[in-house]
Amino acid sequence: MINIEVNGILQSFSAEREKESLLTILREDLALHGTKNGCGIGACGACTVLVDGVPRRSCVTKLAKVDGCQILTIEGLEQADGTLHPVQQAFMDAGAVQCGFCTPGMILTAVALLETNPQPTDQELRRAFRHNLCRCTGYEQIFEAVRLAQKRMVKK
């Protein structure tokens, strides 16, 4: 068996499925449709989830590679009472969401960045998003949202 913890819940899959992508498991088995299937070849970042806190493109991550890992998807980010994570709230407040297709991957990338580097430089910020494409926003609102979340998280 392959065991993964997804948003705090243990999930088990037959070892025969080891070559399936984590994206397929999340979307088709667990109905976690917040993780988007953009390109399916690792080029757009829409499928980004956190694996043990690190952003990973789930479309090119085989299930076998995440055996025993903790997976966080966008559905697992808000609190039990529905309160949004500061990064989610900042994306809304900064107008960083347009069509929303890239947004779950962008938000999870931002969460991982701010947890490991609470005060990134502009260069570090842009580098963190190098695997995440957005066709709508031009990126500036996304970077503004990360800066807004950063300020709010420091104040806490």
Ligand code: FES
């Ligand atoms: S869907 Fe995975 S990188 Fe595009």
Ligand code: FES
């Ligand atoms: S908001 Fe549409 S792709 Fe980013």
